[in-house]
Amino acid sequence: MTRLLKAPDIVTRSTLRLLIAFAAAFLMSLSLWLMPAASSVVPARVGAVSEVKEIGRTNSDRPILAFRVGDPTAPVKAVVMSAIHGDERGPIRIANNLIHGAPIRGVDLWVIPVVNPDGLKSRTRRNGRGVDLNRNFPTDWGRSYGQTYSGPRPASEPETRALMAFLDEVNPQYLVSFHQPLRGVGVADNKPPGFQRALARGLKLRLRSFNCTGVCHGTMTTWFNRNHAGVAITVEYGRRLSRRQATRTGPNGVLRALSAWR
Numbered sequence: 001m002t003r004l005l006k007a008p009d010i011v012t013r014s015t016l017r018l019l020i021a022f023a024a025a026f027l028m029s030l031s032l033w034l035m036p037a038a039s040s041v042v043p044a045r046v047g048a049v050s051e052v053k054e055i056g057r058t059n060s061d062r063p064i065l066a067f068r069v070g071d072p073t074a075p076v077k078a079v080v081m082s083a084i085h086g087d088e089r090g091p092i093r094i095a096n097n098l099i100h101g102a103p104i105r106g107v108d109l110w111v112i113p114v115v116n117p118d119g120l121k122s123r124t125r126r127n128g129r130g131v132d133l134n135r136n137f138p139t140d141w142g143r144s145y146g147q148t149y150s151g152p153r154p155a156s157e158p159e160t161r162a163l164m165a166f167l168d169e170v171n172p173q174y175l176v177s178f179h180q181p182l183r184g185v186g187v188a189d190n191k192p193p194g195f196q197r198a199l200a201r202g203l204k205l206r207l208r209s210f211n212c213t214g215v216c217h218g219t220m221t222t223w224f225n226r227n228h229a230g231v232a233i234t235v236e237y238g239r240r241l242s243r244r245q246a247t248r249t250g251p252n253g254v255l256r257a258l259s260a261w262r
C-alpha cells in the first residue's frame, strides 16, 4: 500500500515545486514590466535576462525597454526588435519568448519587444503623434503622408532618436526587425547574404525584396545598413502567427541564424 502511494506522492511534490518555481518566475517577470519606469537601468535575473535598459521615452512618456539576454561576453552582438508599427503585435510573442525562456548562449542579444509603445496602446501603425517611425529615420528621408507619415523632419520622434542612440552604442553585427503582414525575410542590399539566408531557413520564411512601393524612405533598416558595419534585416510575418511560430520556430530560428542556442 505504501509503495503504491509513494510514486504519485513524489510526482505531486515535484510538480508542486515546479509550479511554485514557475509562479515565482512569472511574478518576477511581471514586476520587470512594471518596475523599469523608475530608473534607466534595472539589473535583473529573470529567464534569460541579465539587464533591462530604458533606451528612451515616447511623447506620452512611456518607456522603451531593451532586455539583454544571452551571454554579455559573447563576441557576437545582436538586436531583435518588434512593434515599431504598433498594430503589428504578433511578433512581440517571439520577443517575449526570447526574454522569458531558458537562458541563451553563444550571443550577446538585446531584445526590444515594443519599439512603439504609444502605437501599441492605441493599436495604430504610427506613434502617438501620428508618425510612421519606420519612415522617420534620417537616411533617404522624404516627405510622405497618411499611414506612412514621415514626420515634420528626419528623426523628429523620440522613439527614432532613442533607437539610433541605442544601436550606435551597441553596434550589433546583426539586427532583426519584425513586422507583419507581408510574409518573408527581406533582402538587405550591399550586405553579405549569409545572415538573411540563415534567417529565412531558420524562420521557414521566403527571402523577399520589400521595396516600400518604390524607394524605402527613412526606414530603420536602411539607416542602419548604410551607417553600420552590421546587417539589419526586416522580417515580415503573415497576419497571424501560429503558436508554433511564436514559441518555437520564431525564437529558435533567430537563435539558430545567430549560431546561438539555449
Ligand SMILES: [Zn+2]
Pocket (backbone or CB within 6 Å): 085, 088, 178, 179, 180
Ligand atoms: Zn511594419
